[in-house]
Amino acid sequence: MSTLHHFIAGRRDAGTSGRFGSVFNPATGEIQARVPLASASEVADAVAVAETAFPAWAATPPLARSRILFRFKTLLEQHADELISLIVAEHGKIAEDARGSLTRGIEVVEFACGIPHLLKGEFSENVSSGVDSWSLRQPLGVCVGITPFNFPAMVPLWMFPLAIACGNTFILKPSEKVPSCALRLGELFQEAGLPDGVLNILGGDAETVDALLANPGVKAVSFVGSTPVARHVYSWGSAHGKRVQALGGAKNHMIVMPDADMDQAVDALMGAAYGSAGERCMAVAVAVAVGGAADALRERLVPRVQNLRLGSGSDPLSEMGPLITAQHRDRVAGYVDSGLAEGAELLVDGRGMSLQGYEHGFFLGGCLFDHVRPGMRIYDEEIFGPVLCIVRTNDFKGAITLVNAHPCGNGAAIFTRDGDVARVFASAAAAGMVGINVAIPVPMAFHSFGGWKQSRFGDLAIHGPEGIQFYTQLK
Ligand code: NAD
16 A cells, blocks of 8 residues: 655655545555545645745746646646556546546646637727726636546646646645546646646645635635535635635436437437446436337336446446445445335346456446436435436426426436427526537537536636636736
8 A cells, every 4th residue: 555645846745644545446445545634734834835836937928838738738648548547546437438538638738728818818999088998817826626536637637727827826635535646647747847836736635625715825716526515615715705616516417309319319328327437527317208218218228237347447348437435336326225215116226246356346337217206316316326317207398397497507418309499408408518419518628617506606617718717817
């Protein structure tokens, strides 16, 4: 078992709190590393380092910052296999999923490389006789990122490259379940020429987060994680005078109209519901089947879910890896129990799986429910596992009512061949990201990412144009 470190002022730092978190290998169930959890005084020291580095970095021309980002992007590509191995080892997802998510992260670095253009202000000549007026955007100071376990590279890359490109310094607090990839990202950025102290990475947990939220040196906080913690980070960070964007959990619906191409819809559902074992904030958790679509979906989905190849993320034959911890696997299995108890029909049961050679891994097979209804816990709550619920409705109106009544509103999708229905859905769906015949409508890096309702607290979304606004103040 290895012992990890913080990354402060360009150096590995063993930490002094004496507190550690366990990093598991979810495929084997073994603890493979321990990560130091920063105390409030270590947080204060890291903030002081980032504050000291801020004036020189803010004064560095955007073009010079951009050239470091270009080198960082090249290093990320050169080290992609190493980063993917770290993601697979600590998160458990299959290597292909890890590669895709790393690519999405690198795209944010590509976007940030355009920072000289993105920071251009506005100019009005002669707003009054002989008077000109202009606006520009300046960095904030020390920004903080707090990230979830499910995307060890992508979600941190949504945040710090853009914040740093804007001239801020940064403290990243990655999930204590998957810290190694983030630590390696920090070293690669340093190798690309980033001055010491501009990016600092702290191992930590709730105690570390609360110290960051209360520290007066921190100006802005980006958070991605579950809804209860997002709400806490938003309210506690705002109460301490910080700008906060806090992205929360999800319960994404995909409506399948009777006129949809059913094979296409089922292919999309398999990827969207069971990819990364359902541990994605944009996973489809509910298939809303309209009219005759329900039986057509059910008939096609059952054999596909039964035949999902479960295995270690490093095995190229695996289609789905384990869940993040034994506790989370048991929690997801508990939802399956509750679905049965509340009267849903369990079509495929993935509980109780044991894989040869991985008997202690945190595996759960794909689960599929039909006849799920609002009011059941499996419908109302985010499960964050490989469990897809089919909900039946008679018509499009009933389907969109379901989407819009759910407290979460991250993504929503519809599969149909009717252009009018698609157009009405795109306009009326109460979700931040909407797909038409696209199950996981994730915006590219040059657009902004964020949900509605309880899936996001704070005005501005992540990366893209709203990311630039978030990490700068208007003058
Ligand atoms: P989590 O909320 O448990 O943890 C997220 C981060 O917050 C971690 O760094 C953790 O150390 C910290 N944290 C945990 N509890 C805390 C507390 N009480 N106070 C302060 N900080 C705390 O989330 P997770 O389990 O790591 O990730 C899964 C969740 O993230 C899911 O709900 C998923 O939907 C969500 N998520 C959302 C998005 C999005 O874009 N909306 C993206 C990815 C994941």
